[in-house]
Amino acid sequence: MSRLRIRPFGEGTAALLFLAPSAIGFSVFYLIPFALGVLESFTDRTLGGSFVGLANYKALLASGSFRKAAANTLLFTGISVPLLIVLSLLLALLLNRSLPLRKWLQSAFTLPLVVPVASVVTVWQIFFDWNGTLNEWLHRAGAERIDWMQSDWSMGVLVLLYIWKNIGYDMILFLAALQSIPKDYYETARIEGAGALRQLRHVTLVYLTPAMFFVVLISIVNSFKVFRETYLLAGDYPYDRIYMMQHYMNNLFFSLDIQKLTSAATLMVGCIVVLAAGLLAFERRFRESME
Amino acid sequence: MNRMRWLPRLALALILAATAAVMAVPVVLTFTNSLMTDREIGFDYGLIGQMTDAASGGKDAFVQLKIIPDWLSFGQYRQVLVQSPKFLRMFWNSAAMVAPIVAGQAAVASLAAYAFAMLRFPGRDKLFLLYLMTMLMPFQVTLVPNYMVVDALGLMNKEAAIVLPGIFGAFGVFMLRQFMSHVPRAYAEAAKIDGAGQPTIFLRIALPLAKPGLAALTVLLFVDNWNMIEQPLVFLQDSFKQPLSLYLAQINQEARGVGFAASTLYMAPMILLYSYAESYFVEGVQLSGLKA
Numbered sequence: 001m002s003r004l005r006i007r008p009f010g011e012g013t014a015a016l017l018f019l020a021p022s023a024i025g026f027s028v029f030y031l032i033p034f035a036l037g038v039l040e041s042f043t044d045r046t047l048g049g050s051f052v053g054l055a056n057y058k059a060l061l062a063s064g065s066f067r068k069a070a071a072n073t074l075l076f077t078g079i080s081v082p083l084l085i086v087l088s089l090l091l092a093l094l095l096n097r098s099l100p101l102r103k104w105l106q107s108a109f110t111l112p113l114v115v116p117v118a119s120v121v122t123v124w125q126i127f128f129d130w131n132g133t134l135n136e137w138l139h140r141a142g143a144e145r146i147d148w149m150q151s152d153w154s155m156g157v158l159v160l161l162y163i164w165k166n167i168g169y170d171m172i173l174f175l176a177a178l179q180s181i182p183k184d185y186y187e188t189a190r191i192e193g194a195g196a197l198r199q200l201r202h203v204t205l206v207y208l209t210p211a212m213f214f215v216v217l218i219s220i221v222n223s224f225k226v227f228r229e230t231y232l233l234a235g236d237y238p239y240d241r242i243y244m245m246q247h248y249m250n251n252l253f254f255s256l257d258i259q260k261l262t263s264a265a266t267l268m269v270g271c272i273v274v275l276a277a278g279l280l281a282f283e284r285r286f287r288e289s290m291e
Numbered sequence: 292m293n294r295m296r297w298l299p300r301l302a303l304a305l306i307l308a309a310t311a312a313v314m315a316v317p318v319v320l321t322f323t324n325s326l327m328t329d330r331e332i333g334f335d336y337g338l339i340g341q342m343t344d345a346a347s348g349g350k351d352a353f354v355q356l357k358i359i360p361d362w363l364s365f366g367q368y369r370q371v372l373v374q375s376p377k378f379l380r381m382f383w384n385s386a387a388m389v390a391p392i393v394a395g396q397a398a399v400a401s402l403a404a405y406a407f408a409m410l411r412f413p414g415r416d417k418l419f420l421l422y423l424m425t426m427l428m429p430f431q432v433t434l435v436p437n438y439m440v441v442d443a444l445g446l447m448n449k450e451a452a453i454v455l456p457g458i459f460g461a462f463g464v465f466m467l468r469q470f471m472s473h474v475p476r477a478y479a480e481a482a483k484i485d486g487a488g489q490p491t492i493f494l495r496i497a498l499p500l501a502k503p504g505l506a507a508l509t510v511l512l513f514v515d516n517w518n519m520i521e522q523p524l525v526f527l528q529d530s531f532k533q534p535l536s537l538y539l540a541q542i543n544q545e546a547r548g549v550g551f552a553a554s555t556l557y558m559a560p561m562i563l564l565y566s567y568a569e570s571y572f573v574e575g576v577q578l579s580g581l582k583a
């Protein structure tokens with residue numbers, strides 16, 4: 001570090017110059033706005049309002065639509081993320097061996113990831129419509145039709161679309177992690193008489209844990225993006241069950257309820273930071289315990 | 292793990308292939324239906340969105356997704372490409388916003404990633420954590436503040452309101468830093484001994500070695516931004532400035548007859564890009580998964 005002081009153009013100065021374009025834009029468009037937003041959430045009107053403490057938060061928490069949106073978001077993330085992780089892990093385990101068509105299969109499972117949501121929304125609509133294909137199948141099977149998008153089933157539809165889109169992403173991450181587990185670990189386990197299930201539990205799952213933290217994190221982040229599907233399928237005010245935080249916040253914005261919106265944003269950031277910090281801390285502890 | 296005999300392996304591959312085929316159905320249907328005449332579409336899918344109800348005396352009528360059109364026709368494409376100028380306009384809008392975001396973010400992020408990966412400075416890890424956390428936030432979180440900044444800069448209803456924040460997104464910095472931190476320190480040290488300054492090391496060593504990373508970033512950013520919905524919804528009220536994603540949301544409801552062709556043309560660049568640069572895409576996803 002003492003070299004920094006001797007050199008006229010040390011690493012610190014260089015870093016400053018390299019970082020400048022990014023840091024300036026990042027501050028202007030993300031950091032400063034966000035700090036302003038946090039301040040806004042404690043005042044009574046936009047720009048130059050007076051400090052009202054937690055009044056906005058109280059109003060927010062008392063609001064029925066907020067509670068509904070928050071509960072739906074938690075429910076959606078709570079169902080879709082574990083389901084996605086189990087399915088994509090299963091897929092990765094199945095594909096992590098020499099199979100005919102393996103390369104082709106991997107590409108096919110990843111394809112939905114690059115397909116823009118808006119371009120397949122019509123097909124989804126026709127499939128899940130009251131008069132749609134899925135109901136025709138039900139009808140033929142002698143069952144009553146279901147109003148998929150206007151009932152609690154709508155969340156099931158979104159879970160399905162979320163998994164359709166994201167299974168390839170998680171599968172790629174798991175495959176990379178699986179391939180980085182040294183082959184001799186399995187060899188050793190086999191010599192010690194471990195069967196396939198024991199190998200899965202004591203070798204595969206243990207060494208997948210570090211990757212798992214990240215997969216969980218990114219899957220949660222991606223679960224927030226289901227707004228796109230919801231918006232395109234169901235518009236500004238979808239059925240109650242799929243009215244989630246992003247929708248709620250978008251609508252607050254268009255109804256100019258800025259105080260509530262900034263409070264909701266601050267709360268959401270708080271939750272995500274706690275979650276991410278928790279996962280990172282867990283990951284660190286796990287890695288230390290492995291060494 | 293390769294202990295399986297060929298028969299179970301073949302069975303497994305077939306099951307997986309069937310699953311993959313089911314997953315490809317929405318894409319395939321969008322394409323094949325784009326070759327229908329709009330009369331056929333009106334006839335086949337006219338009931339969508341209407342409440343028919345057997346209980347209220349209506350008939351049980353259903354709509355089947357049709358895989359093969361009765362008549363092959365390029366009518367939809369003619370309609371979309373030749374007769375309605377709006378589609379091409381919005382295709383261009385999408386391209387004109389996505390290209391500068393991709394190029395800009397790649398440039399700005401490669402500089403920043405170099406600093407994070409290869410230089411030592413106080414507060415480095417904390418600052419990087421800040422980028423990382425921002426990357427995780429949904430768009431709605433910075434909605435108001437972003438709106439205020441965009442308004443203050445006089446960018447409301449202009450493409451720059453979407454392009455500028457896009458350029459400074461944290462994802463590129465995150466990904467390229469992951470990539471550059473694999474550049475051996477010895478390379479940079481050796482260059483330094485030879486008298487190279489930081490700009491030279493960046494241009495001659497870090498950047499060439501990070502080329503696959505840049506390619507991967509380009510593909511990922513293209514896919515993500517081509518699909519943008521949240522930002523234009525808020526910042527571009529003028530419908531002639533909106534990108535294809537929002538146009539399709541309207542066209543699908545109003546004129547389903549040309550929706551499939553429009554959708555096919557909209558997804559085509561992404562599918563071509565994917566088939567051409569799949570390895571970069573996969574590598575990009577893998578890199579985004581390495582721990583910070």
